[in-house]
Amino acid sequence: MAVIIFKATEKCNANCIYCGVVKKHQDIVMDCELLTSIFHKINVYLLKYPREKVAFTWHGGEVGLLGADYFNTAYDIVHQQCPNTWDRIEHLVQSNMTVLNQDIIDAFKKLGITQIGTSYEYYDGIRGLGKNRDSMAYNRRFFQGVNLAERNGLTWGFIYVVNKKSLQDPLKLFIYLTNLNLRSSPMFNKMYDYDKQEDSLVINQDEYADFLGAILPFWLKHRDRYPSAKPFSLFYNSIVEKRVQMGCEYMGHCTSRWVYIGPDGSTAQCGRAGDFGIMKYPKIQDATLEEIMFHKDRDVIDTRQITLPETECKDCPLWGICHGGCVLDAYMDKREHGHKSPNCAWVQKFIYKYWEPITGIKVEMYNKFTKKA
Amino acid sequence: MKNNRQTLVTRFEEKLIAKLENENIIITTDNFNFINKYYDVVNKQNKLNNITVYYDGALTSIRFLETWKHIPLVLYVNSIGSHRMFFHLMPILRQMNVRIFLSNQTPQNFVDLQIMASLGICSGIYFSTTKMDWNKFADLQTYAIYSKNKHAAVEPFNFILSNYKRESRLDFNTVYYNDPQKFLHLNAEGQIALNADDLKAGKFVLENISLIDSLPDNQDYIKETTKWQQHFLDKTHCAECLAWRICLGKFVETIDDQKSCANTMTELLDGVEHHQQRLQNQQNNQNQQKNRR
Ligand code: SF4
Numbered sequence: 001m002a003v004i005i006f007k008a009t010e011k012c013n014a015n016c017i018y019c020g021v022v023k024k025h026q027d028i029v030m031d032c033e034l035l036t037s038i039f040h041k042i043n044v045y046l047l048k049y050p051r052e053k054v055a056f057t058w059h060g061g062e063v064g065l066l067g068a069d070y071f072n073t074a075y076d077i078v079h080q081q082c083p084n085t086w087d088r089i090e091h092l093v094q095s096n097m098t099v100l101n102q103d104i105i106d107a108f109k110k111l112g113i114t115q116i117g118t119s120y121e122y123y124d125g126i127r128g129l130g131k132n133r134d135s136m137a138y139n140r141r142f143f144q145g146v147n148l149a150e151r152n153g154l155t156w157g158f159i160y161v162v163n164k165k166s167l168q169d170p171l172k173l174f175i176y177l178t179n180l181n182l183r184s185s186p187m188f189n190k191m192y193d194y195d196k197q198e199d200s201l202v203i204n205q206d207e208y209a210d211f212l213g214a215i216l217p218f219w220l221k222h223r224d225r226y227p228s229a230k231p232f233s234l235f236y237n238s239i240v241e242k243r244v245q246m247g248c249e250y251m252g253h254c255t256s257r258w259v260y261i262g263p264d265g266s267t268a269q270c271g272r273a274g275d276f277g278i279m280k281y282p283k284i285q286d287a288t289l290e291e292i293m294f295h296k297d298r299d300v301i302d303t304r305q306i307t308l309p310e311t312e313c314k315d316c317p318l319w320g321i322c323h324g325g326c327v328l329d330a331y332m333d334k335r336e337h338g339h340k341s342p343n344c345a346w347v348q349k350f351i352y353k354y355w356e357p358i359t360g361i362k363v364e365m366y367n368k369f370t371k372k373a
Numbered sequence: 374m375k376n377n378r379q380t381l382v383t384r385f386e387e388k389l390i391a392k393l394e395n396e397n398i399i400i401t402t403d404n405f406n407f408i409n410k411y412y413d414v415v416n417k418q419n420k421l422n423n424i425t426v427y428y429d430g431a432l433t434s435i436r437f438l439e440t441w442k443h444i445p446l447v448l449y450v451n452s453i454g455s456h457r458m459f460f461h462l463m464p465i466l467r468q469m470n471v472r473i474f475l476s477n478q479t480p481q482n483f484v485d486l487q488i489m490a491s492l493g494i495c496s497g498i499y500f501s502t503t504k505m506d507w508n509k510f511a512d513l514q515t516y517a518i519y520s521k522n523k524h525a526a527v528e529p530f531n532f533i534l535s536n537y538k539r540e541s542r543l544d545f546n547t548v549y550y551n552d553p554q555k556f557l558h559l560n561a562e563g564q565i566a567l568n569a570d571d572l573k574a575g576k577f578v579l580e581n582i583s584l585i586d587s588l589p590d591n592q593d594y595i596k597e598t599t600k601w602q603q604h605f606l607d608k609t610h611c612a613e614c615l616a617w618r619i620c621l622g623k624f625v626e627t628i629d630d631q632k633s634c635a636n637t638m639t640e641l642l643d644g645v646e647h648h649q650q651r652l653q654n655q656q657n658n659q660n661q662q663k664n665r666r
Contacts, residue, residue: 143602146602179618224646
């Protein structure tokens with residue numbers, strides 16, 4: 001499955017502290033001509049790879065600002081450009097829910113979208129509308145969006161970005177957020193440090209591990225109640241059930257699977273690469289999708305999977321979970337792709353300080369070619 | 374009967390009942406004199422779900438008639454009354470299709486609910502005061518969920534036990550007909566309110582039943598069915614409570630320093646999950662045995 005993180009706009013009505021996109025202050029909206037050409041290229045790609053599928057993720061910015069007409073036009077374009085492959089394109093959407101209306105929801109449904117990915121914040125002044133980041137106004141609109149989606153039979157899942165304030169009472173926060181959406185528990189992601197301007201809220205590796213560690217015993221006890229709370233469920237499935245399915249950052253196989261396409265046609269390895277402005281590939285106007293997906297600059301990701309187990313990750317029993325972490329983080333940290341991610345520090349602390357002592361389960365997921373467990 | 378439609382809760386109004394067709398109906402009353410008539414009239418072109426009698430007195434002061442035996446009855450009474458008289462009532466109560474609710478007003482009622490359940494009478498607690506004896510509530514809950522002795526259902530524990538799903542909020546107000554997704558309240562003219570309080574206050578959302586298809590888009594209905602979200606906007610104790618999913622803040626007015634409600638309701642949640650797990654394990658074992666055969 002090829003994953004396209006598609007940002008027809010990077011405009012947003014919100015002003016969240018930890019968002020890298022909003023700081024770009026981009027107002028461009030992709031025009032129909034370019035949109036048409038992208039689906040044409042997807043069609044060519046899918047015709048060449050008849051067993052391949054595309055996960056086309058509408059991302060932003062806030063996609064709702066595109067309006068229903070944009071999505072309806074996109075629907076028409078897909079069916080014109082991809083007459084025999086449209087059913088191998090799965091549309092997904094990421095939205096802050098605050099500007100959704102019935103027309104947009106109808107357009108989503110037409111595209112076959114059944115679930116909306118979103119984010120939510122407990123503490124005030126972090127996610128919000130306007131200059132002052134009005135969280136109450138944001139949250140009210142968020143719930144209106146949720147209600148509209150649910151009334152239309154759409155489900156929603158969300159990410160929580162762990163920041164300095166989250167450390168005050170991790171368990172209370174966990175309970176609040178899991179109460180908020182009983183169908184789908186959140187993914188607790190570490191806050192990224194995009195430009196260090198707001199670094200009072202950025203947490204370090206130790207703090208993130210401690211945050212997760214504070215919740216882990218409770219989660220283990222009530223695993224059946226919160227089966228989808230991530231990353232706990234990911235660790236559990238990988239270590240106990242031997243179904244390794246960590247997030248993309250920890251799988252080491254994103255090489256030719258992901259691509260970001262921005263409003264002006266610029267491309268990069270993935271959504272975060274697009275936000276950071278790194279690991280860029282040719283503009284979609286100047287290359288086929290295949291050329292971008294298999295671009296030679298991506299080889300560093302595969303190479304890293306071969307070199308790391310011989311070097312920085314040598315004999316690490318956690319290799320099978322983390323695979324050296326995300327290449328983007330490694331690059332941002334050392335300005336070179338070949339290193340392990342600095343997130344290695346929280347993974348190690350979480351496993352050795354919390355997981356192993358609490359569960360009594362030792363993690364021995366060595367690289368099978370360099371070390372036998 | 375109309376599928377997936379709310380059950381209609383109304384006082385008996387012959388003209389109104391005659392206008393309804395194929396509806397599931399609960400008749401509420403405070404009068405025992407016309408029980409048989411209600412049953413016959415409602416069942417002509419609708420289905421009587423039950424007759425609910427709100428009676429300001431003791432159970433033992435009700436004169437139960439043989440002719441009620443086939444009629445589903447729900448009784449809200451203050452207490453059971455004298456135990457001696459209650460035991461005299463047992464033979465006829467056992468033949469009735471009845472569920473008896475006692476208020477949380479007195480500690481004795483909690484004990485009496487347990488007695489009734491152990492004698493095979495379906496029963497339940499209703500909340501008429503915010504002064505809750507949480508110890509007594511917890512005792513009753515433990516009995517309702519864990520007792521190995523055969524006993525009849527006790528509400529709202531039975532409802533929670535039978536309907537809990539970990540992926541959705543469970544509103545046990547359903548037991549008391551205060552859930553507009555399941556029950557609507559009609560006045561004599563057929564105007565529709567979302568719950569008993571609104572009915573009393575004359576706050577109606579629809580003028581009559583023919584407009585029911587517009588209910589999902591009705592702003593008051595949306596507000597009522599999403600009012601739980603205010604807890605999250607306000608970050609109340611309830612939004613941070615482990616038992617949220619089965620309580621939804623019903624005891625918010627009773628919250629004390631010991632968080633008695635949260636502790637008791639969390640025990641209930643644990644008990645319910647434990648019960649479901651046990652059932653699941655039994656089912657798995659049976660399946661395994663079947664497969665082996
Ligand atoms: S048990 Fe108490 S704190 Fe918990 S949801 Fe109910 S009323 Fe709120």
